Amino acid sequence: MKKSAAALARRTVIVDAGPLKAAIDRGDVDHAWAVRAFRTVPARFITFEAAIAEAQHGLENHPRALAALRRLVARMDVVAVAAALISAVFDEVERWAPRMDFADACAVVLARNYERAFVLTTDFRDFSTYHVAFASPEGAFHL
Secondary structure, three states, rough: OOOHHHHHHHHHEEEOHHHHHHHOOOOOOHHHHHHHHHHHHEEEOOOOOHHHHHHHHHHHOHHHHHHHHHHHHHOEEEOOOOHHHHHHHHHHHHHHOOOHHHHHHHHHHHHHHHHEEEEEEOHHHHOOOOOEEEEEOEEEEOO
16 A cells, blocks of 8 residues: 555654643744644644643643643643653753753653654754754754
């Protein structure tokens, strides 16, 4: 069976906390970019618990924002950073300390574990050093 050109172009996007928060918070400087990315990037979107927790914190647990976060995350695959990956996550944190936090390390490890994956993030400064493909409001890098 042949794959269509659209299927071949489809990528896996690992969604960091920043775009989750920005897509919901209209006052966020990256709001329009995040909404556009979720609507126009032809991809399988994956997020993870640490990103959801950071986004929830950034949204200050506001009930309407949390309801919107729930709806947004429901359209994605949510993966647990399983025990098999925890060691790799901590290896990344230790490699990039003190710059990298646990959520960033989860995104990096997941991006390396999915074929044709990149991280969707608002954190250009940090992700530009992590040697992983990513897209941010400043542009796409290491693709």
